[in-house]
Amino acid sequence: MEVIIRENADSCAEIAAKIVAKYLREKKSPVLGLATGSTPEKMYRKLISMNEKGEISFSHCTTFNLDEYVGLPPDHSQSYHRYMKQNLFDHIDIGMGSTHIPDGNAPDLRLECLNYEKAIKNEGGIDLQILGIGSNGHIGFNEPIGSLSSRTWIKILTQNTIKDNARFFDDDSQVPRHVITMGIGTILEAEHCLILACGKQKSMAVQAMIEGPITSQCPSSALQFHKRTTAVLDEDAACLLKLKSHYKWVEENHLDWQQYD
Ligand code: GLP
Numbered sequence: 001m002e003v004i005i006r007e008n009a010d011s012c013a014e015i016a017a018k019i020v021a022k023y024l025r026e027k028k029s030p031v032l033g034l035a036t037g038s039t040p041e042k043m044y045r046k047l048i049s050m051n052e053k054g055e056i057s058f059s060h061c062t063t064f065n066l067d068e069y070v071g072l073p074p075d076h077s078q079s080y081h082r083y084m085k086q087n088l089f090d091h092i093d094i095g096m097g098s099t100h101i102p103d104g105n106a107p108d109l110r111l112e113c114l115n116y117e118k119a120i121k122n123e124g125g126i127d128l129q130i131l132g133i134g135s136n137g138h139i140g141f142n143e144p145i146g147s148l149s150s151r152t153w154i155k156i157l158t159q160n161t162i163k164d165n166a167r168f169f170d171d172d173s174q175v176p177r178h179v180i181t182m183g184i185g186t187i188l189e190a191e192h193c194l195i196l197a198c199g200k201q202k203s204m205a206v207q208a209m210i211e212g213p214i215t216s217q218c219p220s221s222a223l224q225f226h227k228r229t230t231a232v233l234d235e236d237a238a239c240l241l242k243l244k245s246h247y248k249w250v251e252e253n254h255l256d257w258q259q260y261d
Pocket of ligand 1: 035036037038039040066067131132133134135139140141161165
């Protein structure tokens with residue numbers, strides 16, 4: 001795994017936006033996998049500003065979001081449909097027809113999941129998958145002990161995640177128990193995964209993901225199997241990494257074509 005450590009959340013967002021911009025500039029029809037949560041918000045703001053300045057365009061791009069709550073109306077303040085419109089889609093030159101988010105209100109949720117997988121395949125797969133990480137090591141909404149080869153499906157949140165995400169709702173009881181999420185197997189098929197983590201509350205999960213054993217107890221550790229994953233971390237999220245100085249050494253010795261800055 002490629003590990004990039006930056007001083008703070010702002011400098012993480014900066015480099016993450018540069019990585020996304022590279023795909024938008026270099027690919028004819030880029031397919032982006034998108035994530036929600038508070039971590040990628042700053043990166044989305046930087047991408048919006050680059051788009052406004054004409055430095056990048058999303059007009060040729062297709063997107064697939066990782067996950068969505070089951071049963072929240074799309075205009076609910078905490079639905080990921082609403083999040084994406086507010087944090088990205090309403091501010092960039094993307095056609096809404098090119099954006100995809102699992103429909104947590106589909107009359108047949110199982111069919112929705114199967115069709116979501118098909119839609120990703122029809123676009124030729126995901127070029128760059130953006131990810132955040134839960135404090136228990138989840139990616140998308142793939143919670144501990146779930147299969148490491150799962151596909152897009154309906155999952156039940158752990159009480160830990162319900163508690164973590166309750167900060168966005170009135171209280172725990174308002175957080176849906178069920179979600180649709182791309183599976184770990186779906187995520188591992190992306191050409192490149194870009195996982196972002198900021199803050200001390202993520203440091204244990206980050207250490208387990210990068211340096212721990214590959215185990216379904218920490219679903220993000222499956223990324224150790226992935227051919228190309230870049231982890232962008234701030235100093236706080238990286239504070240428990242045992243090989244921190246090695247990751248910095250590797251970055252300092254990157255060849256020109258490996259640089260993002
Ligand atoms: C949710 C999302 C994940 C996200 C995680 C972390 O559970 N489903 O995709 O990575 O939250 O969110 P935050 O960045 O707010 O810590």
